[in-house]
Amino acid sequence: MKAQIVFYSSMALSLLCLLVMCSWRFDFVSFVHFGEKVATMKFNTALLFFITGVGIFLAERKILAIKYSCILVLITASLTLLEYLLYINFGIDQLVSEDHYSQDSIGRMSPATAVSFMLLACSPLIYGRFSPLRSVLRYLVTLVGMICFFRHLLEIPNNYIPYFFRSMSVYTSFLLLCFGVILDFHEKKSVLYQLLFGKTAASQMFRQMVMLLLVIPLLAAYVIQYLATQGQLNLQFGLTLFLCVFCSLSVAYIVNLLSKFQQNEQKLAVHRKNLIQKNKELKRFKSAVDDVSIISTVNADKEITYVNRNFMDITRYSESELLGENHQIVDIPERDEKQFMEMWADLHAGKSWNGDMKCQAKGGDHFWVHTTVVPYLQSETGMQKFMFIRRDITAQKLEQEASEENKRVLQSENAFLTSFAYTVAHDLKQPLETVLGLIGLLGAKLKEPIEKEATLTQLMIHVNNSGLRMKRLIEDLLSFARSDRRVGFTSIDLMETCRGIVHDLAAQIESSKGEVRFDNLPTIIGEETNIRLLFQNIISNSLKFVPANHQPKVEIKARVEQQFFHFQISDNGIGVPEDKLEEVFGVFSKIHGISQYPGSGLGLANCRKIVKAHDGEIFMTSEEGKGTTVHFRLSRQLKEKAPVAQTQD
DSSP states (O other), rough: HHHHHHHHHHHHHHHHHHHHHHHHHHHHHHHHHOTTTSOOHHHHHHHHHHHHHHHHHHTTTTOHHHHHHHHHHHHHHHHHHHHHTTTTOOOOOTSSSOOSSOSSSOOOOHHHHHHHHHHHHGGGGOOGTTTTHHHHHHHHHHHHHHHHHHHHHTTTOOGGSSSHHSSHHHHHHHHHHHHHHHHHHTTTTTTHHHHHHSSSSSHHHHHHHHHHIIIHHHHHHHHHHHHHTTTOOOOOHHHHHHHHHHHHHHHHHHHHHHHHHHHHHHHHHHHHHHHHHHHHHHHHHHHHHHHEEEEEEETTBEEEEOHHHHHHHHOOOOHHHHHHHHHGGBBBBOOOHHHHHHHHHHTTTTTEEEEEEEOOOOSSSSEEEEEEEEEOOOOTOEEEEEEEEEEEEEHHHHHHHHHHHHHHHHHHHHHHHHHHHHHHHHHHHHHHHHHHHHHHHHHHHHHSSOOOOOHHHHHHHHHHHHHHHHHHHHOOOOOOHHOOOOOOOOOEOOOOOHHHHHTTTTHHHHHTTTTEOOOSSEEEOOHHHHHHHHHHHHHHHHSSSSOOOOOEEEEEEEEEETTTEEEEEOSSSSSOOOGTTGGGGSSTTOOOOTTSSSSOOOOHHHHHHHHHHTOOHHHHHHHTTEEEEEEEEESSOOHHHHHOOOOOO
């Protein structure tokens, strides 16, 4: 509102001055000259007012022209004053238009006008430690204009007025009064504007005092002056009456004002007491919030301006490392950009925002927080700020992730158990049916005369073989069921383990004239029985699955890969078809006939469970007719722990 008042007022006054200049230039007598005894506003005066108004007008449009206009006004006013002091003529008085109306100082502005212009022009040019003088100069100009304007308004005779004030025209005094006020409004912190249009108690008091000290005295002075000129009132009595009335009104106003001050002081004391109590409650509330929450604030440039102790504790940054930084200092590199864009869109729209965020502390550790962000305006500056209130939910997130992982594992195990039950039922059913069939056949034979003892013996051998096969299946199933138990981890020397396995398989190796080679195998942490079973199953398969009359060769290698030991057991056997490389790890999976390569089909399935129990993985590469390599990785992060007592199955 202040800028609009200055802009439109300066524009209106500039147009008025332009009209006065046109009247001089084109001789509009009625607009310029009001009578023989009334001072006339000169062309140069109107021109300087016009230049001042244009300078203020352009300054409100961010065009820095007011300094140049003030310099031009100062030079012209100074030359005019020098003409009065030195009794010389610089030829600037009637340079554009001739003055046919003035009796003395033809075309020349009055001394009061020149001095006022000098003060008015100096005001915007003063800076630095002398800046307070700017207000003093403006107030002097305004005072001169007010005195001269009220003198014309009250029609005070010239013989009662000093020459300095009576030589100024009514137009000039009015414009000086207006431009003094406008220049004060043009200041960034205009005291006069705040008093006239403010909503504070001081502004209300000032507006009341304007009525008491300006309007009422002016009306009273006009009435007394009128009655005195008409001969109806003695001037001295009138001045005495004016003084008594004015003093009485002033005293009454001051008493009323002091009474209100006293009442306000009492109210202020009550409010101050309540405010102190509220501040104590707010401090307790802030302390409670700080104890349980992670709090920070950022400014409109997203720079951190405040952090509490909990924020520094969870991020491991000091206050000096955080203040002035962007919140990205605690963001993870792979943060959700869409989430952040939605958050800032809501905040700039004046809405609060809630959500979960994954953050990164100093050193790289991650943590989860539930975040509430509230936008607010800082009371001192009016700048927008944002308060982040966080709650550590890392434990809940880890528990949630573990629950989801357990759910996924459980679903996988349930699917596996369904397939496992079906396969077990199918594979156990076959030898059982064979036994039952042979027993039935044996019963039928016993009803008949036995022609040959060999027939009975052959039937009994088949029954025994089927029973032994079922026993092996059950033993392998029990071994398979135990293979993923972490009953106790110890240090295992794999060189010693493999030597023991070769010793146990000596008969198989000698009969096939095979060879098992290994060297530089590491010492690992694991469940000793299962690790031995893992290596033994794979080595045994490598010795077994070879073409007839072929000497098997098995080689064991190991290398370190970051957090794992990578083992490779290679052979020169019959190989595995490419489409069966994953199937062979299934329960009771056999890709060759039992008569050709006997076995239960649980060996590699058992190996997969053992590797998984050691936080690893197993897979196979093969080329039919040339051999197979079994790869498996075992974790290097496992720790030794004592075995737990197990109940017998």
